[in-house]
Amino acid sequence: MLLPTILLLILLSFMRKSLRKNIDHAEWAKIATGGIILSVGLILLHSSVRPSQPWVAWFSYGLITVLVYYIFTRPPLFSLKPLFLALSPMLAVNFLESLTKLISYSFYKEWDDYFNIAELLAMIWMIAMLVSNNKQRKALEAERLKNEAKEKEYRITEQLKAQLEVQVNERTAELTLQKEELQQALDELTATQAQLVHSEKMASLGELTAGIAHEIQNxxxxxxxxxxxxxxxxxxxxxxxxxxxxxxxxxIAADVQQNLEKINHHGKRADAIVKGMLQHSRKSNGLKEPTDINVLADEYVRLCYHGLRAKDKSFNATIKTDFGDDIGTINIVSQDIGRVIMNLLTNAFYAVNARRAKQEEGYKPTVSVITRKADNEVLIKVSDNGMGIPAEVIDKIFQPFFTTKPTGQGTGLGLSLSYDIVTKGHGGDLEVETSEGAGTSFTIRLPIIN
Incomplete structure (x- = not known):
């Protein structure tokens, strides 16, 4: 007769185990604990009193009935349904056996074997259901743990995502600040570069001052x-x-008229020299205009030569010019190309003067300027018979601020600016050929654009 009480104890124990971890269902866990204590008390009472008391079993049936009602009506206890379904055949057989024994003991004795068989089948059912439920419980528990792991992983991912967003925002702010600083540095560098270019232009103008004065004086x-x-x-x-x-x-009036024409001609010549000097000192507007390359080259040859002669009275050099007659005019920024020719001539005169200073026997400083029209381009070649450019620095000569001149005698911007003017400003090319101890030639290649 202890079976219903034991089954009640099993239900209450499982109920308490499933609810005690959930804070929201703490009251039900307390009820289950009280029911367990009561069930244990009933078992002890039934075991200590002789003869056995049938009311203990019927009281247990009553408690089971109340518990079953709550199992099927209270959501927190829904998890006990599989266990109750496993125990229900055993409870039903035991209930019928107890009821039959109470009503007619003789009838019970006649059907005792059938009751035993029913109990055996109910036991097999209970074991099978418990095993199945245990597997399902384990599977559900594994699924729950898996879901908890996923939830934990999701929370960790969200935390990492939030941290990453914070780091990205911080890094973005840093990069924005660095960008602003770099932009400011770039603006300052651009302004400094513009100042250096202007300084280089004015320095080159200073080199021409004596030559300009000489050309105007004539x-x-x-x-x-x-x-x-x-x-x-x-x-x-x-x-x-x-x-x-x-x-x-x-x-006599005719002679005076001729003199006035000559005065007018030379006045215009002086005016052209002054205008060229002013144009050279101003910022380039980048406007390409038809220009006579031969006239431009000849003008800068004389200006550069007389400029150097004014600084060093002992300097003298042979100047050879060979201008092509078929070139005509080409569209260029004359102010910029004039600066290129002037830079190349200044370097050429510097090179031959440096070699002259070594007082080599039989050496005659010579600078030549040749212009030619070849296919769809115009060539301007400036050559000297100076010392040439050393092989180890030939690849650096077009780099900004690189110079082979002593400190204070060169900015290192002349060839760099000249290269940019020819290649970027006019789509041409600036080539160099040199031989140490023999001289150097620079060739400007300008495309003919109508």
Whole structure:
């Protein structure tokens, strides 16, 4: 008769085990604990009292009935349904056996074997269901643990994601700040570069100052001389008119007219030199205009040579020019290409002057300028018979701030700016050929663009 109480104890124990981990169901866990204590008390009472008390079993059936009601009506206890279904055949057989024994003991004795068989089948059912439920429980538990692991992994992922977003935002702010700092540094560098370019331009203008003065002095001398002669001729013309010798007066007037034409010509020449100097000192507007390369090259040859001669009276060099007659005019930024020619000529004169200073026997400083038209391009070749460029530095000569001149005698920007003007500004090329101890040649290649 202890079986219903034992089954009740099993149900209550499982109930307490499944609910005690959940804080929200703590009250049900306490009820289960009280039921366990009561069941244990009933078992002890039944075992200690002789003869056995049937009411203990019927009281257990009543408690089981109440518990079954709650199992099927209270969500927190739904997990006990599989266990109850496993125990229900045993409870039913035991209940019928107890009821039959109470109503008719003789009938019970007649059907005792059938009850035993039923109990055996109920036991097999209970064991099978318990094994199946245990497997399902383990599978559910494994699924629950898996879901918990996924949930934990998800939370960790979210935390890492949040941390990563914070780090990305911080890094983005740092990169933004670095970008702003780099942009500021770039702006400052650009401004500094512009200043250096302007300084290089003004330095080159300083190199030309003496040559410009010399070139202006020549037409001014002509203007002064022809003016004086014209004054004398006008005085003579007046005397002849006073004498009535109009034929001689007309001849003198013709001479005066020729002198005025010469004065006008040389005045325009001086004006052109001044305008060229002003244009050279101003910032380039990048506008390409038809330009006579031969005139441009010839002008800078004379300006550079006389500029160096003014600085060093002992300097003298042979200048050879060979200008192609079929070149005509090409579209270039004359101000910029003039700077390139001037830089190359300045370097050439510097090279031959440096070699002259070594006082080599039989050495004659020579600088040549050649212009040619070849296919769809114009070539300007500036050559010297100086010492040449050392092989170990030939690859660096177009780099900014690289110079082979002593400190204070070169900025290192001349060839770099010249290369950019020719290649980037005009789509051409600047080539160099050199031989140590023999000289150097620079060739400007400018495409002919209509």
């Amino acid at each position: 037409p001014l001398n002509f203007v002064n001389n022809f003016s004086e002669v014209s004054n004398e001729l006008i005085a003579e013309m007046k005397e002849e008119i006073a004498r009535g010798n109009f034929e001689e007066a007309n001849a």
